[in-house]
Amino acid sequence: MFYFTKNSPAYILPLLFVIFWNYRVKWFKRLLIAFFSLSLLGIAAIAAAYFYVLPDLPDVNSLKTVQLQTPLRIYSRDGKLISQFGEKRRIPVEYEEVPAQLINAVLDTEDARFFEHNGIDPIGIIRAALILVTTGKKSQGASTITQQVARGFFLSNEKTYIRKVKEIFLALKIEKALSKKEILALYLNRSFLGNRAYGVGAAAQVYYGKELSQLTLPEMAMIAGLPQAPSAANPIRNQSRAIARRNWVLSRMLEKRNITQAEYQEAISSPSTAKYHGAEIDLYAPYVSEMARDYMIQKYGEEAAYTNGYNVYTTISSDLQLMAQESLRDNVFAYDQRHGFRGPVAELWTDTPLEHDEIIAILKRTSSMQGIMPAAVISVKDQQAQVIDDKGELITLEWKGLKWARKFISDKRQSLPPKQASDILTAGQQVWIRHNGKHWQLSQIPQVSSATVSLEPHDGAIKTLVGGFSFSQSQFNRVTQAKRQLGSNIKPFIYAAALEKDYTLATLINNAPINKPDTRQGTAWRPKNSPDIYGGPTRLRVGLAQSINVMSVRAMRHTGLDDTIKKLIQFGFDPNDLPRNESLALGSPSVTPLQVATAFNSFANGGYLVEPYFIDHVTDSYDNTIEQTIPAIACSKPAPSVEDDVVIEDPFAAMAEEFSQQTPEASVDTLDGEVEATSITAEQNICSNPQARFAKRVVSEQTAFLITEALKSVIWGGGDWSKGTGWNGTAWRASKLIKRHDIAGKTGTTNESRDTWFSGFNPTLTATFWVGFDDHGRQLGRSSWRANGEPDQISGAEAGAKTAGPGWNDYMNKALSGTPEASVIPPKGIVSARIDLATGKLTRKTDHTTEFEYFVEGTEPKEYVTETQQSGDIFIDNVAEDLFQ
Structure with missing residues (x-):
């Protein structure tokens, strides 16, 4: 038998085992106690942190009614964007409007488990913590999209622990208050994506000039890669880094199996097509947009006007506005050219031509204006000149684009017409050129000013408004500000x-x-x-x-x-x-x-008297109407004067459309010189509407009719030219262009031709044109006849008929084109009688010495002309029509 002793190895080994086992159990107990203690401490710390930050945590329910900062937008009545104002460009979109692949690109890049977690991502937090422990740097925030929403709406971007704690608790609260789609929609609409673009809708427009539904896969990936580095990875400023970021996004989409290998390869091989796109302006009408901007600031305050996403719909007709702008511009050019060429802008060289790139660089420093572009004269030969524009393109100016340029001496004098191009230009000169719709021609920036406005007769809606030749040249609105x-x-x-x-x-x-x-x-x-x-x-x-x-x-x-x-x-x-x-x-x-x-x-x-107005209605960022103008309308029956405009629901738009679709029904009986007429139109239905506002009558319907008939004579004259009794009105030029008899107008010229006017109308449109210098002391002068000019050229002293009139003629001719001519329907109480032209008395003759004239019933002549009083030629106009003002 073998016995163990305390000194024997056989005794020591079991003893050591027992000691080790007892020691391990004790440490295990200690570790277990430490774990539970730390857990309790962690829970207590989290609870303490929560109650510590609780007073500072905002109410996340406010996100349900959040007002994103959206720019002020100005539109024409037919929905064309005129302008937008505001520091931030944002086009809010609903979740359903965002393409599925763009959502995939964003989630695969920013938060792949977005639809799985409850607002925080533990795996991401552990990963960020490990990086912090191993490197000592907070290089990853481990923020979910929900956390980014919390930070974006309620917190700052500073990297502090207390901010992170608040962010986590806010994210948890947001997940309870909003659906995943609502959270993602907030993120997609609020993220800053560079170049003043906030949200994916604005980014699509700014970088690609597209709507979201039009984006390609590479474009979606480019936008999805912007939130983390909108400046560093900007496709406009840093294209190489932006492409690298885009390709990384595409690789994540491939990894998550949201695109195929073929789609990935095609997308990463695509070049970047991003470039800056301004607001998609459909209608350039700066004087109108400035009026609307000023109105909104005065009514709602500057901050609210620029950030609350208001949409202002003006009364401007986009088609008519373009016509008015073109007519004013062409009329100003015509005045400017007939007074002569004021010379080149500068001399770029005299003997030794500049290098091509140097010329382009100089020209690019000069901005174009109203279609007028800077150019440098390269060569001059016979009756043509060759110029180079700021894009480096060579343009040939033929004689038809040069021959107008006789030398300007003063507002009243011009030199003799040129005979060849060298009489006008030399190589090395910097000049202005423009394309007039037919050919290129030498040009110059006009010094004369002009303005025009047109109105809807029955409610005063401003259909067109052009406050000057060029808004970039002068923002002074001459329609509303120039007296x-x-x-x-x-x-x-x-x-x-x-x-x-x-x-x-x-x-x-x-x-x-x-x-x-x-x-x-x-x-x-x-x-x-x-x-x-x-x-x-x-x-x-x-x-x-x-x-x-x-x-x-x-x-x-x-x-x-x-x-x-x-x-x-x-x-x-x-x-x-x-x-x-x-x-x-x-x-x-x-x-x-x-x-x-x-x-x-x-x-x-x-x-x-219908008060003019230019704001039709205003909507908020959710397209709810918050303001609607109810104009006071002209009615064919007496109506009391009313208070100023109030904001109530508008019945007029539908009624106006109904009015435009109905044709007057009239019966006219003429018996022994008397005319009776009745007119039944939808206008009467408008007047009977209980919600309608009525304009104040300023003259009787009969007086308005008689003045209108007399103003038609301003254009069409009177008498019988074949019989020697014909005569012109001061606006006879209008009759040659606007071949319709329902137009009426009046010229206007002041002393020394400092101001010229033409104002006129037909039953559907009223328009005024003014031409003059902003310097009240400067006269419009006169121009001499050009031997190399057109047969119908204007010459002589400037006056309303020749200076403002052609602009009105051109505009009204375009505006009324395709519309039926209104028939003459005298109102009740108007009669007609045949009168003698010489005396204005009644006559029994029916020859060229007589004509029918309109009268208010009871005011017609009672006496007949006698043989000794008749004279058929007393009113023959033997004075040149150009002399009438």
């Missing part, structure tokens, strides 16, 4: 006052020098005709059509200065602008083009 002397554009209102007293269109007014001067200004003021020719007693219709000055003064004397001023105020003119002297009759008041168009609108709509 200029009205000139003869005032005469229809002077005669309207006289008609409402007791005058008729057949009333004879003495066209003779005025010997009794007006001394109200402290000096003897004797008005004269232009030209200084007088024809004796003349019918009112002719006096207005030929803009005879002394007749207008005598008509105002008959009405009385006070009553005339009262009538002008009723037409919307500011009493502070109306001088209390007889110069009023010739247009001495200074008014804006918008005031003029508003006043003329009263004739077009049958006698009502």
Whole structure:
């Protein structure tokens, strides 16, 4: 038998085992106790952290009604984007509007387990913690998309532990308050993606000029890679790094099996097509957008206007606005060219030509304007010149684009026409060129100014507004801000006052020098005709059509200065602008083009003053209407004056459409010179609507009709040319371009041709054109006839008919093209009678010495002309039409 002793090895080994076992159990117990202690400590720490940050945690339910900062957008009435204002460009989109592959690209890159976790990703947190322990750097935040939403809406971007704790708790609360789709939609709409683009909708537009649904796979991957480094990986600023980031996103999509290998290979081999795209402006109308921007700031405040995503729908018609802009621009160019070429912009070289790249660099420093581009003259030969533009393209200017450029001497003088290109240009000169729609031509930046506005007659909606030749040249809105002397554009209102007293269109007014001067200004003021020719007693219709000055003064004397001023105020003119002297009759008041168009609108709509307006309605970022303009409309029945515009639900749009689709039904009976008419239109239905607002009547329907008929004579003249009794109105040029008889208008020219006007209308549109220099002291001058010019060229002294008139003619011709001509339907209370042209009295003759004239019933002549009173040629116009103002 073998015995163990305490010194024997056999005894020591079991003893050591027992000791080790007892020791291990004790340490295991200690580790177990430590684990539970640490767990309890961790739970306590988390609870402590939660209650510590709880007072600072915002209410995540606010995300349900969050207002993303969205720019202010201005639209035309037909939905064309005119402009947008705001620091952040954002196009909010719903989750369902985001392509599935773009969502995959974002999730595969940012948070692959987004639809699985509850707001925080433990695996990501452990990974970030290990990197922190091993490197000592917080290079990875392990933030889920929910955490990024929490940080973006409620926290800062600073990398602190307390911010991370808040972020985690907020993410957990957000996951309980919102659905996964709602959280992802917030992330996709709020993320900053570079170049002022916030959200994927804006990024698609900024980088590719597309809507989300139009993006390709490489483009989606490029956008998905931007949130983590919108500047460093920007495809415009750092294309190589952006492509590397895009390809990494594509590799993640391939790894997650959201794209095939073939799709991956094709996508990574695609070049970057990103480039900066400004706001997709559909209609460039800067003066209108500036008016709308100012309106929104005044009403809602600057911060709200720029960030709340308001959409302002103006009354502007995009088609008509383009026509008005083109007509104004072409008219300004025409004036500028007939006054001569003011010379080159600069001399780039004289003997030794500059290098090609150096020329381009110089030209690029000069901005284009209204289609006018900088160019350098390379060579000149015979009747052509070769130039190079700022893109390096060679352009040949043929003689038809050069021959206009006789030398400008002054506003009243030009040199003889050039005979060859060397009379105009030399190599080395920097000039302006433009394409006029037919060919390239030498050009220059006009110094003259112009403005135009057009209105809808029955409700005052501003259909077009152009405040100047170029907004980049001058932001001064001449339609609403420039007060200029009205000139003869005032005469229809002077005669309207006289008609409402007791005058008729057949009333004879003495066209003779005025010997009794007006001394109200402290000096003897004797008005004269232009030209200084007088024809004796003349019918009112002719006096207005030929803009005879002394007749207008005598008509105002008959009405009385006070009553005339009262009538002008009723037409919307500011009493502070109306001088209390007889110069009023010739247009001495200074008014804006918008005031003029508003006043003329009263004739077009049958006698009502309709206040102009340019805001149709305003919506919020969710497309809810928050403001709707209800215009005061012109009705064919008496209506009380009403208070200023209020914001209520608009019934007018549908009614206006109904009105435009109905045709007047009329019956006209003529018996022994009398005309009776009735008109049944949808306009009457509008007036009977209980929600309609009514405009105030300023002249009777009969007076509006008579003035309109007289203003048609401004364009069409009168008499019988074949019989020697024909005569022109001052706007005879309009009849050659606008071949329709439902247009009426009036020229206007001030002393020394500092302001020129043309205002006119038909039943559907009223328009005013003004041309002049911003410098009130500068005259529009005159131009001499060019031997190498067109047969229908304009020459002589500038005046309303020749300077502003062609712009109005061109615009109205385009605007009314394709619309039916309105028939003449006299209102109730209007009769017609055949009168003798010489005396305005009734006549039994039916030859060329007579014609039918309209009268308010009861004012028609009662006396017949006698043989001794008849004279068939007293009104023959032997004065050149260009001299009439």
